Amino acid sequence: GQLDRTIDERAWQAHAATVYCNGNGACYNYDPFDAMCPSWKATRQRIHSPKGRASLIREWLRQQEAAGIDLVEESRKKKAEGAWGFVKDFPLRLKNSLARRRGEADFSHEVYEAMAGCLACKSCAGQCPVKVNVPDSRSRFLEVYHGRYLRPLRDYLVGGLEFLMPTLSRVAPLYNAALSNRLVERLLAGPLGLVDTPPLSRASLGKQLRAWGVAEATPTALGLLTEAQKARSVVLVQDAFTSFYEAKLVMDIVELLARLDVRVFVAPFSPNGKPLNVQGFLGAFERTAEKQAARLRTLAEFGVPLVGIDPAMTLTYRQEYVHALGADAVPEVLMLQEWLVTQSPTLARQLAPGGQTLDDPGFKLLAHCTEKTTAPGSPGAWQQVFAAFGLELELVATGCCGMSGTYGHEARNLATSKTVYAQSWQPVVENEANAGRLLATGYSCRSQARRLSDTALPHPLQALLKQVRLVQR
DSSP states (O other): OGGGGGSOHHHHHHTHHHHTOOOOOTTOOOOTTSOSOHHHHHHOOGGGSHHHHHHHHHHHHHHHHHTTOOHHHHHHHHHHOOHHHHHHHHHHHHHHHHHHHTTOOOHHHHHHHHHHTOOOOOHHHHHSTTOOOHHHHHHHHHHHHHHHSOOOHHHHHHHTHHHHHHHHHTTHHHHHHHHTSHHHHHHIIIIIOBOSOOOOOSSOHHHHHHHHTOEEOOHHHHHTOOHHHHHTEEEEEOOHHHHHHOHHHHHHHHHHHHHTTOEEEEOOOOOOOHHHHHTTOHHHHHHHHHHHHHHHHHHHTTOOOEEESSHHHHHTTTTHHHHHHOGGGSOOOEEHHHHHHHHHHHHHGGGTTTTOOOOOOOEEEEOOHHHHHHSTTHHHHHHHHHHHTTOOEEEOOOOOOSOTTTGGGBGGGHHHHHHHHHHTHHHHHTOGGGTTTEEEOOHHHHHHHHHHHOOOOOOHHHHHHHHHHHHOO
8 A cells, every 4th residue: 555655666576476465365265175375274374375475575675665774785785695795794693683582573573484384385376366476575585584684504404405415315325324313303303493304215316327328418419419319309307306315206207218219318417496595595596597507508409308307396497597597598498298298199109019008097196286386287288198198197186285395394384284284185195095096296295195194106107107117018
């Protein structure tokens, strides 16, 4: 209203994805089998709804303007801050954090509590009639908030996860053994605030790919391909979660495509930056995105499709990357089903010479909530892929699984994560009639089902590989 006019227009535009909330209340959704909004459905607290968070951000912007604070300039300085800037400002952050502990009032703390409960699943960005994007404002708020107050150690660990994985994977048995130690569990749950940390894959993806002779996607390797070879080739863009926590999945995808006469190249692993973005390390995210986008642009020049495996990580390239770098700086990276739907009739014909047909168990798909709300045609694309192979795939209506990246691994969110899972996923996953038929596209979703239902949900392509193996013995 009238008070909104007092907000600096630059700050308003920076948070436009949230402050344009018109109060329609579509996010006050009681349907547990709909994606928006998991934190609202789990808590029934208005501050944990997109509308509530948008109102808090608007009031926070107004108060900052009234206090004479230039948020745009503060954000710019924070993005440019290096190690020295962190050290230089540490005393002030420590002072402010001690004041917070003593109970000194600051409206920012109320906003922080509301944002801490956001799963950053982006269902609001896809399902809200005016496309309110709370995760975008959440990241921008956290950047400024933690320029004034100390961050928990957990944020640095989560934000730097992708950078740590290649090193930790070299000592995976040791790392996994440490995770199973009760003292380490208590340390993670207490000072760090992390629970149920997943083990790394024992199998080395790199070693297996080299053993199979799978080529690394380099300009030299791609430059040697003829146009006909390019039409039968694909570049898999790795992500930290599948490559280091689900290496077997990546191997299975490579095997399936090889069985279908596709030449697979695997791009060297490089951090995507999504965890940095979610935690509000926006300067580090932009620098990471610039490097990764440059690498991918180099590969994209050769005309071989770039395809990602995990939907949430892959969608980062067309959402957060484009927002940070501009559309021209980011090459197209397709989700698996988006590429497969253009290839599946040709690929399915690889089974035809022997007259083979696949058994049809009647699979059911549990789609990742970010995928189905911000790329709404993607679950249907999976149906088309399966149909090309003569298989039915039922789309099961579910809400959020409650994991959403690392949200479910944060001790402060554990109870909410379990509540969200129990509202829609748990009844479906634990229904005996669905045994052996459920497929899940998201790493987070598979991880949550394994953690809370002790059930391993395969990826759609793992199910397809199993069927193809039966006819290609």
